[in-house]
Amino acid sequence: MDPIRNPYAPGAGQRPPELAGRDEQLRAFDVVLERVVKGRPERSLVLTGLRGVGKTVLLNALRSAAVRRRWGTGKLEARPDQALRRPLSSALHQAVRELGHPDPDSVDHVLGVIRAFAQREAGAGARLKDQWNPGIDAPVVRGRADSGDIEIDLVELFTDIGGLAADVGNGIAVFIDEMQDLGPDDVSALCAACHEISQSGLPVIVVGAGLPHLPAVLSASKSYSERLFHYQRIDRLAREAADRALTAPATEEDAAFTDEALTAMYAATGGYPYFIQAYGKAVWDRAPRSPITLDDVQVATPEAESELAVGFFGSRYERATPGEREYLRAMADVAAASEDPAVEAVPTADVAAVLGKKPQALSPARDALLKKGLIYSGERGRIAFTVPHFGRYLREHAG
Ligand SMILES: Nc1ncnc2c1ncn2[C@@H]1O[C@H](COP(=O)(O)OP(=O)(O)OP(=O)(O)O)[C@@H](O)[C@H]1O
Ligand SMILES: [Mg+2]
Known part of the structure; x- marks a missing residue:
């Protein structure tokens, strides 16, 4: 069928044509947003799961939901060996801008605190040229979030941005992808800041995503983290959702799958979102016409497998010595x-x-x-x- 109209989207972080099987998470997140703005106690959310199950795209969808409610949002991807200060300051800078607070002085004050927080990475008394700035024009505000102790600084920073958000009756959400890659000091500071924020009822939440051992990383850092975060395991899709991930985009293009084709697709993909997109893409290109049949799936399978062998498995295998x-x-x-x-x-x-x-x-x-x-x-x-x-x-x- 026409490859130009092929709707499927295999690839890390690629928005799927249909975000199937995640309605429950989206609905639950709406409740969280509502409750946080009303000052009700809420736990920060952490999505965990294997590679390719759709953590990043769900995280992005949750962020869109927050943006639709006019929250201030920012996102970062943690990397091993990278400290949290810089990427977090950029994310919070963006979040404060999105918040659209009407008073420029209050905004400048908080931006000045973010700037001081960011610049502290270079150490106290670092020369000006070594002081990194996340593009903030507002003057540095000294004495807040710049002690150099990441735990103290993060608590102060979250308190200040939370106050700004509370002023406008809205919230700020920070999205952290690959959260398991944060360093131990940053993890523990983040837990402490979330703890503080949840006690003071300020409208700030952290939404994390990471590999299945992320809860273990968090609880090794702070024993109270289990009460702090609401863990959601993101998993492969059940049959019905997996079918919808394939059929909804096809219907948009006036195409369909036979029942046997869908059964074979589920057997091959196991309901893993990345595999669904990869097989969907290969089968679409190989099938001569709609509806896509069992035969088409069988013909396209070697192509789908070799795509995955290169793009999904091979690229990872190559990283190993x-x-x-x-x-x-x-x-x-x-x-x-x-x-x-x-x-x-x-x-x-x-x-x-x-x-x-x-x-x-x-x-x-x-x-x-x-x-x-x-x-x-x-x-x-x-x-x-x-x-x-x-x-x-x-x-x-x-x-
Ligand atoms: N709910 C879904 N329905 C259909 N396709 C999906 C869904 N979630 C993700 N996908 C598709 O699966 C692929 C992987 O998604 P994503 O990159 O978000 O996974 P991930 O869990 O973040 O993986 P990694 O751990 O490698 O970062 C993408 O091609 C995406 O379009
Ligand atoms: Mg991801």
Whole structure:
């Protein structure tokens, strides 16, 4: 069928033509926004899930929902080895602008505090040229959020922006993607700031997204984090939602799928959003006409698989060194040998046994893979792939 009209959108953070199966999260978020503005106690929201399940696009959709309610919003993507100050100041700068507070002096004051917060990264008394500014013209306001202790500074900063938002009867939402990559000091400061804000009832919320072990990262930092955040596991789509992700965009283009085609698509994709988009795209291009049939799905499958092998699996596999790849393949073998075919996490001791090494000898490889976000550890002594179907890919392609 006409490739120009192909509606499917495989790709990290690519907005899907139909955001299927996330109505519950969107509805719940609307309630959160309402409650926060009314000064009701609310927990910050954290979305967790494997690679490609749709955390980023849901985070973006939640942000749009906040924008529609005229909230001030800002977003950042955490990176390993990058401190929170700079990206957070940029995000908050944007959020304050979006808020549209009518009094320029109040706005300048808060922007001046954000600027001081940002500049503190270079250390006290840094030369002017080393002081980074997130594009703020307002003069620096000294004595707020610039102590150098990130925890104190963040609490003060959130308090000030919360006050500004409360003035206009609205809220500020900060969206943090890849939140598991924040450094330990930043995580703990963020928890403290959220804690403070929730107690004072100021209209500021943090909405995070990250890999499945993010709750463990947060609770290792502050034991009270479990009460602070509302965790939402973002998972593969149920059959009905997966079908809708394919059929709704097709209908827009006056095309359809047969029932057998949809069944085969679900078997192949397992309901994982990234796979749904990749298969949808390949099948559309291969099918001679609508409706798309089981035959079309079978013909297009090798193409979809090889696209995924390159774009989804291969790009990640390439980030691993030879030693790390050996570790990954051993994980895949352990998972394959397991009695439970749906097993996710495997014991690190078993991986070591497969490789014939002591677990300690393997910790550098394991730690590097954790840092690269290829595996995660949700519970002590066990590890799992962050990428769905990664074990299968390794066994089939990376032998
Ligand atoms: N609810 C959904 N319905 C249909 N397609 C979706 C849905 N959510 C995400 N997708 C599609 O899945 C793909 C992956 O989405 P996204 O990048 O948001 O995943 P992610 O969880 O952030 O992955 P990563 O952990 O790699 O950052 C995109 O192509 C997107 O269009
Ligand atoms: Mg993402």
